[in-house]
Amino acid sequence: MSSEVHAHADAHHAADDHAGTRQGQLIGFGLSVVLTAIPFLLVMNGSLDKQVTALIIMAFAAVQVVVHMIFFLHMNTKAEGGWSMMALIFTIIMVVIALSGSLWVMHHLTTNMMPVHEMGSTP
Amino acid sequence: MTIAAGTMKAGEPVFYVVDEHDHPEGSSTMLGFWIYLMSDCLIFAILFAVYGVLGAKYAAGPAPKDLFDLSLVAVNTSFLLLSSLTYGFAMLSMQQNRLGAMQGWLVITGLFGLAFLGIELTEFAHMIHEGATPQRSAFLSSFFTLVGTHGLHVTFGLVWLVTLMVQVKRFGLIEANRRRLVCLSLFWHFLDVIWIGVFTFVYLMGMLR
Numbered sequence: 514m515s516s517e518v519h520a521h522a523d524a525h526h527a528a529d530d531h532a533g534t535r536q537g538q539l540i541g542f543g544l545s546v547v548l549t550a551i552p553f554l555l556v557m558n559g560s561l562d563k564q565v566t567a568l569i570i571m572a573f574a575a576v577q578v579v580v581h582m583i584f585f586l587h588m589n590t591k592a593e594g595g596w597s598m599m600a601l602i603f604t605i606i607m608v609v610i611a612l613s614g615s616l617w618v619m620h621h622l623t624t625n626m627m628p629v630h631e632m633g634s635t636p
Numbered sequence: 637m638t639i640a641a642g643t644m645k646a647g648e649p650v651f652y653v654v655d656e657h658d659h660p661e662g663s664s665t666m667l668g669f670w671i672y673l674m675s676d677c678l679i680f681a682i683l684f685a686v687y688g689v690l691g692a693k694y695a696a697g698p699a700p701k702d703l704f705d706l707s708l709v710a711v712n713t714s715f716l717l718l719s720s721l722t723y724g725f726a727m728l729s730m731q732q733n734r735l736g737a738m739q740g741w742l743v744i745t746g747l748f749g750l751a752f753l754g755i756e757l758t759e760f761a762h763m764i765h766e767g768a769t770p771q772r773s774a775f776l777s778s779f780f781t782l783v784g785t786h787g788l789h790v791t792f793g794l795v796w797l798v799t800l801m802v803q804v805k806r807f808g809l810i811e812a813n814r815r816r817l818v819c820l821s822l823f824w825h826f827l828d829v830i831w832i833g834v835f836t837f838v839y840l841m842g843m844l845r
Contacts, residue, residue: 533727533728534728535725538721538724538725539721541724542720542721542724545720549714549832549835552836553706553710553713553840556706556843556844563844566844567841567844570836570840570841571836574833574837577832578832578833581720581825581832582829585724585825585828586822586825586826592666593666593667593670596667597666597670600670600674601674603674604677604678607678608677608678608681611681611685612685612688615685615686615688615689616685616688616689619689
């Protein structure tokens, strides 16, 4: 029996890597619920300053993405001999460049190249 | 892996591997699928960037505050989150070779996915009915592109889910089906990760403007 289970585990190594444990799933779900509920409550209440709220919900989103990566996508540094992590790091770098670059460039474009009819109202 | 040393005798040195080393079926699928997901991530990154640039250009049309219903988005978010959990349970049942339990969890996952899509389409229909069509402003064009692309991914995820349930019913939990189910689990959880970005940057930040 045990050898059969062992052979089975060997055969389905890739599948088992991604299944995780029931406990892990529930921890990830619990954390996600908390990390989702707090931003929604903050925005729905609107009790805090808008800029502070924006910073807090962005921080919560970043933490929740990491929680999902670890508990649901089962990311670790060893999966596929480290190549999954390599691909992820490369993608994060590309995403950061694309997002920050677009927002930065386009923000300056809109502030510096305002249409003529709006120029008169600016001091 | 054998280097052709035999031919050395003939005085012709060979500097390459003659025998192709072993590639068991599906051995590279998980890495390949992960790289696909990362490329999908880049698509969404660009759509988020477009929304970030155009999201405040209302063209004197409706703004997020006039259109979004946060309680509906909260319900939608919980549906997607729950479907991630139930897919996780399906994977655990697969690990324990409990076919019936796995199919049951997959059905529940599919129903949560359908509920998510239903609410999203209702929201879209409501917006379009009020005149907030994609043509109305740059904000609405980028909104419908970003959220619609995510919705399309969920739709294809559902088609894939039903296909795999039929496959498992017909052929059982064979190695190939296990691999496919794991790929779909990555896809499904990945869509949930994208949704975190959507509800944070589009809906919550939109209401703060």
